[in-house]
Amino acid sequence: xxxxxxxxxxxxxxxxxxxxxxxxxxxxxxxxxxxxxxxxxxxxxxxxxxxxxxxxxxxxxxxxxxxxxxxxxxxxxxxxxxxxx
Numbered sequence: 506x507x508x509x510x511x512x513x514x515x516x517x518x519x520x521x522x523x524x525x526x527x528x529x530x531x532x533x534x535x536x537x538x539x540x541x542x543x544x545x546x547x548x549x550x551x552x553x554x555x556x557x558x559x560x561x562x563x564x565x566x567x568x569x570x571x572x573x574x575x576x577x578x579x580x581x582x583x584x585x586x587x588x589x590x
Contacts, residue, residue, distance in 0.1 A: 533583075
C-alpha cells in the first residue's frame, strides 16, 4: 500500500471505530486505534500513517508523535470534509 492508500484506509477505520460528531467529523482515541486488532493487521506503522494524514489535513490531534500508553487518551478527529469523501 502506498501512503495515499494507507491514509484512505485510516479514514475508513476512524469512521468504523470513532463516534460521529454533530459537525460530521469523527473522533476516536489513539488507544482505540492502536489496540484494535484489525488496525494492527492493516497498518505496519500506524503512527507514520497518522502523521501523513495530519500533514494532508485529513485529521487533527494534539502533539507531533503519539506513543502507546502515554497518549492512549489523545483524541484524533477526522475532518468532516474527509469523512464525506
